Amino acid sequence: MIEHRPHIYGVIGEFEKPEQLVHAATKIREAGYRYYECYTPFPVEGMPEAMAMRRNDVPLITLIGGLIGGLGGFGFQYWVNVYAYPLNIAGRPYNSWPAFIPVTFELTILCASLSAVFGMLALNGLPQPHHPIFNAHRFRHASADRFFVCIQARDKKFHLKETARFLQGLAAHHVSEVHDD
């Protein structure tokens, strides 16, 4: 038997209040850590600023999706009515564009919404059935009433004992290591 030595994913600390986590996240960033993540049961105000997150790409993806839906929807109706299946009804124009607006509109909304949701999931890397953070002992509270921060081992500044002490210094409870598998 080969002795199985778990790899360390990171060190996790727990807070009871969202403000404490925001404070801790700011301190962690200021201390020079780059690879860390906060886990909260609801979106906490001030968190993106504390972690210095950049703007996300969901709006851009949504815009592109909406444009594709709108232009594609109109273009498709144009193609059907002018080229593929032209119907001459009392000499009215084939490209009777006002009549194409409702479907164009609906397809714009449809494609933009699908892009927003699937774009968000893709950028978040979801669905992802397993993640090392779920190994953390008390992590089930992250979806209820506790606020967690995990500093990852891949960070250059990461040192198991030092980082743990650092988190304790930020008044985190239950500071513990998280295994990789």
Next chain:
Amino acid sequence: MSAGEPPINSPEITRLTPVLGPGHTYASVTDKISAIVLTRPTSLGWYIGFLIAFSVFGVLNIAIGWLIMKGVGIWGINIPIGWGFAIVNFVWWIGIGHAGTLISAILFLLNQKWRTSINRFAEAMTLFAVACAGIFPLIHTGRPWYAFWMFPYPSVMGIWPQFRSPLIWDVFAVSTYGTVSLLFWFVGLIPDLATLRDRSVTKPKQIIYGMLALGWRGSARHWQRYQSAYLLLAGLATPLVLSVHTVVSFDFSVAIVPGWHTTIFPPYFVAGAIYSGFAMVITIAIPLRKAYGLEDFITMRHLENMAKVMLATGLIVAYGYFFEFFMSLYSGNKFDVFLVQQRLHGPYAPFYYALILCNILIPQLLWFHKMRTNVIVLFLMSIVVNVGMWLERFVIIVISLTRDFMPSAWGRYSPTFWDWATFIGTMGMFVMLIFLFVRVLPAISIAEMRELVTETSEEHK
């Protein structure tokens, strides 16, 4: 309770009835809402209610089965009334759905905190109502197995749908509406599914909720994108919901039938949709909060606000009726004038008067605070409005179609047993889905309630 819990609301400061009962913490809202799904034993009342609804759903299946065997001749429709119950019910159901999107999207954009505890089940209601609505045009085609012809696909017949027809617009509007409502609802559910996954104790529940939660772990970076996506969906759903009933009204107003061919139809259909939708939300909310002891979450403030929205949209609808009436007379068009006479004195006049009574007169009671805060009055009122809105569609469709331009084309319409069976059957399906929903999914958004805990505790600091 540890010192870390958020501060408790002090009741003496709350002047208005709060949107969240006092004393709630992150843990308590999580426990209370998830317990309905996870730990609370299924009550006898649930089983009885579900069984009744399920039986009525069975009636729907029989009605549809018989329809497929025999054709639409089993219904009361014939020339000149080709639409009948199927379209009355379609418009009624799709209208009911609108309140869910209004609550979840428009009130979200307007930052109305009170939407939080009612948006989840209102969205579920939207989905189920759209499902019920979708059945009717589908089976009304007579050959529902060819319904896919309405979608543009490269067929061997070499033909394409007629994109200039409001009926094709309807296909796109309703299917987009159904899809976007589902997305909105599901995105809202993801964090709560993660909560249920983490709180389940049995393996099957952990696996099912775990799969549905897509591995959500509440990461701050995920939340940031999640919030963007949710906000964008709300922004997209807002014009969408207004467009859906507009397109539905085009089915009528693009035609030249007297009483249909009016420009007031789109706004007045949308207002009517929201009116009936809020009535249905109240119809569901009142028994729900009672049965599951959710009075702290769905407070009187919610009910009263919904009653106010109902009153406001009801007045818009009344305005619509008035101008429909006025413009018909003012136009001097003899067919339009005749239609008004038919509404007032024709064979279907009792329906028109009942409609005025249900949609305009009785809801005026909502001006009184006492009435808005009386749960029983409100519940009965919501039923009255639902009946009224159904009558509205009946009046629009049946009176216009039975009395168009030539007396030789006039006719009468009465529904058959199978019309009623299908209509009541969809109600059974709707109620059954609601019952299943409250049993297996959190009927109130837990994640948003936690945000509300933070906000209300800040307000009372």
